Amino acid sequence: MDFIDYLDSRPIYQQIADRYRQLILTGVMLPDEQLPSVRKLAMELSTNPNTVQKAYAALEREGYVYSVKGRGNFVRANETLKSKQKEEMKGKMIDLIKEIQAVGLNSQELFAEAMEEAAEDDRD
Amino acid sequence: MDFIDYLDSRPIYQQIADRYRQLILTGVMLPDEQLPSVRKLAMELSTNPNTVQKAYAALEREGYVYSVKGRGNFVRANETLKSKQKEEMKGKMIDLIKEIQAVGLNSQELFAEAMEEAAEDDRD
Amino acid sequence: MDFIDYLDSRPIYQQIADRYRQLILTGVMLPDEQLPSVRKLAMELSTNPNTVQKAYAALEREGYVYSVKGRGNFVRANETLKSKQKEEMKGKMIDLIKEIQAVGLNSQELFAEAMEEAAEDDRD
């Protein structure tokens, strides 16, 4: 249950936020479902409540979650999250394409090869 | 000549390394060509020599550059750099594709849209 | 009948107090009319009786309500409530005007625009 990777270069609070962002966007967590309490999650991950707090604050700021004092943090039912997410992914893709082109590689070809290899990984 | 962007989130030594990595891979700098001296580049960029040093050290570690004590830093003539670079880019692309698919988006479609937008940005 | 909005950033006890303050000031609730009992309202709102209690205590402290032990809470017939309320609102308006002017904006113009947009919101 401990999904923190200390070898990961992302700070811990980021890893937590990324994790829950994903759970919400993939529909594993449903609107109004409660996230684990700050303290409980901190215990589970053997990390500090402040660190979890920082992750949850980011999620709230970004609109993934709403927090009710004395109650907990809950998944927000936000129709626009999906499209926001898509824009984010597109942004990353554009950056990568530019990086590829900047070094003189063919982004179309490289994408095709990457797709194949990604599919192979899945079959493993 | 000052290519450092303080609004960029990457640390300065990274921006310098990224810059020269690119100059080398795109063939703007040729094998055995000399890089600017640490002090000179530090002056030009009004930054700390330590910072330039750190960038050059990274380039040497990665095999882009070789350093000759008392003489300077020079571009390495390494045929394999290109393919190594390509594998790196493909790796990034595969990661991104997986991330996109993990949230249930269509990577093919998103790539196509990103290509268009990247082209538009270029025309600006 | 449940007017609590968990997405609202105000704490629940505040939302309850605000609600009844409004009902009283707008004349929907008349002098000596009885408020719902703490327990009943707590049930209706599926919230904690302590929370309702805290809201009622605030209303009593502010003079909107009087409580009779063993009987309940009742709207106070206070002629001065209206003008007190007006002074409060005016105070808020003055603070906001000063804030607007402090950053060099035209408060008159901004008020006019806000009035229009507020009216639009109503028509939705």
Added chain:
Amino acid sequence: MDFIDYLDSRPIYQQIADRYRQLILTGVMLPDEQLPSVRKLAMELSTNPNTVQKAYAALEREGYVYSVKGRGNFVRANETLKSKQKEEMKGKMIDLIKEIQAVGLNSQELFAEAMEEAAEDDRD
């Protein structure tokens, strides 16, 4: 020089952020001007560096400031800040107008009175 007000209901990190937001928007602090370092400001305000850090992080997130590792925090030259600020003020005004109307007061009249009183305060 200590602008923190412990009687203020806003948390300390908010007061700090509000303060610098204002300094930037009113042009007291100019683009690329450096903010006091986290540690120095913490000393000056006899507060904790973490608290200042939290304020600066908020300012960066909102686009008022950019941070350079190992260098410091600097005012961002953002043309759009002004209009963003205006929207924020308008939002506050709209909320207040609705609140006023909700209790059956005349917002136009109340605004006029508030303007007068605000002007009087200035003459003091």
Added chain:
DNA sequence: GTGGTCTAGACCACA
């Protein structure tokens, strides 16, 4: 020296 992250632990508001 400068920013950023994290821990340990306290204390408050709220439900």
Added chain:
DNA sequence: GTGGTCTAGACCACA
């Protein structure tokens, strides 16, 4: 019990 703020202090990356 639940979230939010804050302090004291450590440690790391970067310039």
